[in-house]
Amino acid sequence: MNQAMWISKTGLHAQEAKLQAIANNIANVNTVGYKRDRVVFEDLFYRIQIEPGAQLDDNRVSPTGLQLGTGTRVVGTQKLFTDGDAKTTNEQYDVAIEGQGFLQVELPDGQTAYTRAGQLQPGPEGILATAQGMPLVPEITIPEGTSRVTIGADGRVTARSAIDDSTNELGQLELASFVNPAGLRALGNNLYRETEASGPPTEGAPGTNGMGTLRQGALENSNVEVVEEMTEMMTAHRVYEMNTKVLSAADNMLQQLAQVA
Known part of the structure; x- marks a missing residue:
């Protein structure tokens, strides 16, 4: 030729x-x-x-x-x-990550995957999960009779009771970051999996050790x-x-x- x-x-x-x-x-x-x-x-x-x-x-x-x-x-x-713009939704279970980091979710096979999509909802048993029904890691359960959930910029999740108006802390959302996020394997469904190229995850509370913070009532648009x-x-x-x-x-x-x- x-x-x-x-x-x-x-x-x-x-x-x-x-x-x-x-x-x-x-x-x-x-x-x-x-x-x-x-x-x-x-x-x-x-x-x-x-x-x-x-x-x-x-x-x-x-x-x-x-x-x-x-x-x-x-x-x-x-x-x-790079970060996408944050779009305000005013939905209490929506969270946008501002800065580095991924939410951690548990796959059906028990392995951990990572996502930037913060469209969260409590499942049938009150466990906070993604739009695809995958529970967050660490697990957070929303109790019955909750009138309002607050997710702080630092990831602390609190619930206000509709019965006696008391406030209870439910847990802590954690983020994971990677030395080389471009090395993650894209799985579809807004999910990524760790690889040798990405390096192991570093986990921590939002706002610590270089992690981004969370913004409740907002979602991150595509970049x-x-x-x-x-x-x-x-x-x-x-x-x-x-x-x-x-x-x-x-x-x-x-x-x-x-x-x-």
């Missing part, structure tokens, strides 16, 4: 991956706590025909050499964990900027088109060469 055709093919695959990430970002613009994806590329190996600094003759060396690239490839995707994504989409589309033109031009050159031969 003509080398230019191969290089163009790698460019097409790269832009296809970028468009897929952009499409996913735009699709999740209204997903609570969603973090946008960024595709990471690298250039492929080079065919070195003349080494930089190689001796050309007795008096000359090559200042740059002759190095021909062979294309590009996708090496990874990266979640960008997707629609205008930026649209700009990236148009750029990726143009680059894709240009690669197809190079592919077509290289094919025409091969046909012309075959006719001459």
Whole structure:
């Protein structure tokens, strides 16, 4: 295959991956706590025909050499964990994390997952859980006859009784942070799981040891900027088109060469 055709093919695959990430970002613009994806590329190996600094003759060396690239490839995707804007909902069980950290939840298999989506609700037994019904870790139970629940910026959860108007502390919401949150494995359902790349979680109360704080009655919007994504989409589309033109031009050159031969 003509080398230019191969290089163009790698460019097409790269832009296809970028468009897929952009499409996913735009699709999740209204997903609570969603973090946008960024595709990471690298250039492929080079065919070195003349080494930089190689001796050309007795008096000359090559200042740059002759190095021909062979294309590009996708090496990874990266979640960008910048904060999304907090949207006020005035719902007592909604919490937005302002700063670093994740809420911890227990999966059906007993393992722990992590989320930025603070749409919480008490389950049938009063256990505070996510919108998908996964209980928080550590567990907090809302007693019957509760008229109002208060979640402090430091994660302390208190309940006011509808019977005698007394206030009781129910427990402490904790956050978990990671050295490399971009290394977490995305599970879907607004959940992430620890990996070797993310490192182990550091747990603590909100507002301590670099952890963010909680804001009751609010939810964190996605950090997707629609205008930026649209700009990236148009750029990726143009680059894709240009690669197809190079592919077509290289094919025409091969046909012309075959006719001459």
